[in-house]
Amino acid sequence: MAEPLLDVQHLSVTFGGPSLAVDDISFYLNAGETLGVVGESGSGKSVTAFSILRLLQPPGRIMSGRVRFQGRDLLTLTETEMREVRGAGISLIFQEPMTALNPVMRVGDQIAEALVVHGKATWSDAIASAVELLDAVRVPDAPRRVHDYPHQFSGGMRQRVMIAIALACRPPLVIADEPTTALDVTIQAQVLDLLRELKARYNLAMLLITHDFGVIAEMADRVAVMFKGKLVEQGPVRDVLRHPANEYTRSLLAAVPGAQ
Amino acid sequence: MATGSPPLVEVRHLVKHFVRKQGLFAAPSIVKAVDGVSFTINGGEMFGLVGESGSGKSTTGRCILRLIEPTSGEVRFRGENVLDFSTARMRLARRDMQIVFQDPVSSLNPRMRVGDIVEEPLVIHSLGSKAERRARVVELFQLVGLESGYVARYPHEFSGGQRQRIGIARALALNPAFIIADEAVSALDVSIQAQVVRLLLDLKERLRLTCLFIAHDLRLVEHICTRVAVMYMGRIVELGETRALFSHPTHPYTRALLSAIPVLDPDAPRQRLELDPSSFERDAPLKEVGAQHWAAV
Numbered sequence: 001m002a003e004p005l006l007d008v009q010h011l012s013v014t015f016g017g018p019s020l021a022v023d024d025i026s027f028y029l030n031a032g033e034t035l036g037v038v039g040e041s042g043s044g045k046s047v048t049a050f051s052i053l054r055l056l057q058p059p060g061r062i063m064s065g066r067v068r069f070q071g072r073d074l075l076t077l078t079e080t081e082m083r084e085v086r087g088a089g090i091s092l093i094f095q096e097p098m099t100a101l102n103p104v105m106r107v108g109d110q111i112a113e114a115l116v117v118h119g120k121a122t123w124s125d126a127i128a129s130a131v132e133l134l135d136a137v138r139v140p141d142a143p144r145r146v147h148d149y150p151h152q153f154s155g156g157m158r159q160r161v162m163i164a165i166a167l168a169c170r171p172p173l174v175i176a177d178e179p180t181t182a183l184d185v186t187i188q189a190q191v192l193d194l195l196r197e198l199k200a201r202y203n204l205a206m207l208l209i210t211h212d213f214g215v216i217a218e219m220a221d222r223v224a225v226m227f228k229g230k231l232v233e234q235g236p237v238r239d240v241l242r243h244p245a246n247e248y249t250r251s252l253l254a255a256v257p258g259a260q
Numbered sequence: 261m262a263t264g265s266p267p268l269v270e271v272r273h274l275v276k277h278f279v280r281k282q283g284l285f286a287a288p289s290i291v292k293a294v295d296g297v298s299f300t301i302n303g304g305e306m307f308g309l310v311g312e313s314g315s316g317k318s319t320t321g322r323c324i325l326r327l328i329e330p331t332s333g334e335v336r337f338r339g340e341n342v343l344d345f346s347t348a349r350m351r352l353a354r355r356d357m358q359i360v361f362q363d364p365v366s367s368l369n370p371r372m373r374v375g376d377i378v379e380e381p382l383v384i385h386s387l388g389s390k391a392e393r394r395a396r397v398v399e400l401f402q403l404v405g406l407e408s409g410y411v412a413r414y415p416h417e418f419s420g421g422q423r424q425r426i427g428i429a430r431a432l433a434l435n436p437a438f439i440i441a442d443e444a445v446s447a448l449d450v451s452i453q454a455q456v457v458r459l460l461l462d463l464k465e466r467l468r469l470t471c472l473f474i475a476h477d478l479r480l481v482e483h484i485c486t487r488v489a490v491m492y493m494g495r496i497v498e499l500g501e502t503r504a505l506f507s508h509p510t511h512p513y514t515r516a517l518l519s520a521i522p523v524l525d526p527d528a529p530r531q532r533l534e535l536d537p538s539s540f541e542r543d544a545p546l547k548e549v550g551a552q553h554w555a556a557v
Contacts, residue, residue, distance in 0.1 A: 040449035041420075155313075184312035184476065189520035189532055211450065214479075214522025218530070237526050255454040256524060257479040 003071060004028035005205050006052070006090075006173060011065030013044070013051050013229075021047045021060065023229035031172060034199065034206040036220030036237065038213060040252070043226040045209045049175045052207075053090060054082050069173070088118045091166040095178035097158035101150040107161045108134070108146025114168035133164040138194060156187035160194065167198065175207045180215065192218060213256050217241055225249045266339055267300035268438060268470045269324065274298070274333035276319050293319045294330070295494035298546075301470055303437075306461070308485030308502070309474045312517075315491040317474050321440045324472070325357055326350055337438070355385060358431035362443035364423030368415040374426050375401075375411025381433040400429040405459060421452035425459065432463070440472045445480070457484060478521055482506050487552075490514050499546060500553030510555035512539045 006029040013022035022044045029035045039045045050056050052067050054074065067074040069089060074082065086092075094100040102110055111133055112126035121129060127146065134142035137160040150158055159179065166174055176195070180188040196219065199206060208219055216223050216237060224234035225246065233246040244250045276294040294316040301307045311317040323330040326342065334341045342353055361367040368377055375397050382393045398408040404425040415423055424444060431439055441460065445453045461484060464471055475481050481488055482502055489499040490513065498511040509515045516535040523530075546554040 040451060185478070186312065186516060186520045186535065188522075192522070193532065212522065213524055217524050217526045217528075218522045241524060241526060252451060253524075255451040257454075257457075257477065257483040 003068070005031045005033075005070065006207070007066070007068040008048075008052065009066040009068070011048065011051060011067065012063040013047055013056065014061055014063050016059045016061075020063070020229050022051065024065075025226070025229075025231040027224050027231065027234060029173070029205050029207060031205050032199075032203045033222070034208055034220045036216035036223040037207060037209045037226060038211065038216050038223060038252070039226035040211060042228075044229040045226050046177055048226070049092070049177050049207065049209055052175065053086055053092060055086075055092075084118070087114055087171065088120075088169040089171055090173045090175060091169070091171045093159075093162050093166045093174060093176040093179045095181050097155065097162045097182075098150065100162060101158060103150055106147055106149060107153070111146075111161070111164050111168055114165050118169050120169055129168070130164070133168055134161070136167070136198070137161070137164045139164075154187075155183055156191060159183060159187075159191050163191075163194065163198070167202065167204075170202060172203075173205045173207065175209070177209045178211070179208070181210070181212070188215075195219070213241070213253060225252070265303070268303045268305075268338065269301040269472070270334070270336035270339075271300070271320070271324065272298050272334040272336070274320060274323055274335065275331045276316075276323050276328060277331045292494045294323060297333075297491070297494075297496055299489050299496060299499060301438075301472060303470050304464075304468055305487065306464060306471045306473055306485045308481035308488040309472060309491060310476065310478055310481050310488060310517075311491035312476060314493075316494040317476075317491045318442055320491070321359065321442050321472060321474050325354065325359055325440065327359070351385075355381075355434040356436050357438045357440070358434065358436040359440040359442060360424070360427050360431045360444040362446050364420055364427055364447070365415070367427055368423060370415050372414075373412050374415060374418070377415070377426060378411075378429045378433055381430060385434060387434070396433065397429075400433060403432065403463070404429045419452075420448050421456055424448065424456050428456075428459065428463070432467070435467075436469070438470045438472070440474065442474045443476065444473075446475065446477065453480075460484075478506075478517065490517065493542065495542070495556065496546065497540075498553075498555040500550070500555075504550055504553040508550060508553070510549045510553070511557055512536065514555070 009026050011022055011025050012020050015021050037045045051062050108127055108130040111130035115121040115126040115129055116123055130146050131142050134146060139145050139157055139160050180191050183191060210216060220237045223237045223240045225232050227248045233240060233249045244253055274294055274297045278291040278293055279288050280291055281288045297320055309317045319328060322328040324335050335343055345353055378400055379393050379397050382388060397411060401408040406425050445456045448456060463469060473485055485502050488502050488505050489496045492513045498505060498514045509518050513535055516533045519531060519533040540557060544556040546556050549555045
């Protein structure tokens with residue numbers, strides 16, 4: 001089998017405290033595959049995502065490990081090379097679309113910016129692509145909405161804009177950090193359907209970070225369970241959900257309302 | 261909860277309209293946050309009020325306690341309309357009607373010791389001597405599963421689940437008969453959520469509380485409530501015994517909402533139902549669609 005798209009080996013991250021935020025975790029992700037990372041607050045799942053993209057803020061620091069992506073170790077790249085990977089190779093969808101979008105910039109310009117920054121298009125071409133992308137994420141009336149500002153969009157529509165930005169440069173890997181947590185359940189269902197559709201259309205690999213086992217069951221091929229910085233269990237989603245081997249996974253599943 | 265005895269809480273045609281100024285010259289618009297809501301809660305019941313953001317469920321809860329003044333309608337508590345009460349009478353009535361809020365960070369004063377936070381309702385209502393109040397605080401801490409040695413600490417020294425326990429202890433200080441839990445466990449991690457829910461169910465039994473459980477999480481509501489009302493755009497679109505409502509959802513919105521919940525089984529058939537707003541009449545009255553089950557269809 002070929003080398004996986006993303007291969008994280010023995011990653012450890014510290015924030016200077018007595019225990020590690022991420023403690024010697026290893027996992028991989030193949031092209032087109034969805035790996036769900038599940039855990040509660042403070043388990044280290046978001047820190048893992050930020051470490052892969054080298055977006056950790058001090059005092060957060062990667063202590064050791066390797067993050068191979070498309071055959072290169074991201075931890076050894078220069079900042080300039082890394083900037084190329086972010087967005088074009090791996091992009092990130094955040095939980096909070098309101099804080100992640102620039103409130104004083106038209107959404108079309110924010111999508112186009114991703115293309116221009118990576119030298120994929122001129123501004124005028126990029127704006128045309130922005131319309132296509134908004135259309136692809138099913139924002140109704142895309143040619144008109146590209147000129148709107150984020151506050152003119154609902155929560156679900158804003159998350160679609162975020163997804164359009166993340167997909168602008170056609171990255172092979174998207175990291176989605178609680179992409180639907182702030183949304184109502186009916187809107188969440190629509191965004192999950194959209195992500196599934198886009199994944200199939202663009203053969204996207206996805207690292208899906210969530211606290212919701214229901215979302216994992218709907219979206220993931222494999223699942224990794226994190227607890228206090230450690231990866232306590234990983235495997236195919238059916239195996240883990242039906243026959244959890246780890247004590248913590250079992251307790252987490254049992255705590256889901258109506259799981260019994 | 262014998263049939264025939266009057267319900268503890270009776271909400272009739274509750275309306276709350278907010279006036280929203282559009283600008284200097286534009287006419288103000290009216291947001292019908294709660295638009296003719298009626299339901300009853302029997303003594304000892306855990307009644308669920310569910311809906312998505314903006315459905316009016318929290319506004320309904322607040323109107324019941326008059327934390328927001330309703331535009332019109334009736335809220336009968338033990339048969340008396342609390343909306344007719346004077347300010348002084350209302351303050352007295354609130355001894356019996358308390359609320360636990362969603363956000364345990366913003367609902368606890370960060371500069372007060374948690375013991376004082378829990379004691380405050382007793383001070384406001386001038387109940388007991390200093391020593392008696394202190395003893396009551398210790399008792400309340402034990403009741404909600406917190407060590408009584410923690411009374412001198414500040415809210416930031418506690419985890420989210422512990423803070424929510426403090427909020428519950430404060431709500432219980434005056435021995436209320438009725439508690440509104442407004443998304444009281446929504447901000448918590450799932451394992452902590454399970455603990456706090458267990459605590460609420462346990463307290464409800466031990467203290468014979470009646471509870472209005474406001475939530476957006478249908479799985480949770482299905483799990484703990486005896487009856488449920490589903491709100492959509494300021495109105496109750498469906499109401500019934502939990503089992504009947506979840507097994508035979510009748511209103512198009514309830515169906516869409518239930519079909520949107522992610523299920524734990526990766527192989528379960530998924531049939532998302534999109535809500536078609538033209539498939540129902542917004543103003544339709546609730547109609548009996550089964551035993552103890554009503555829908556606005």
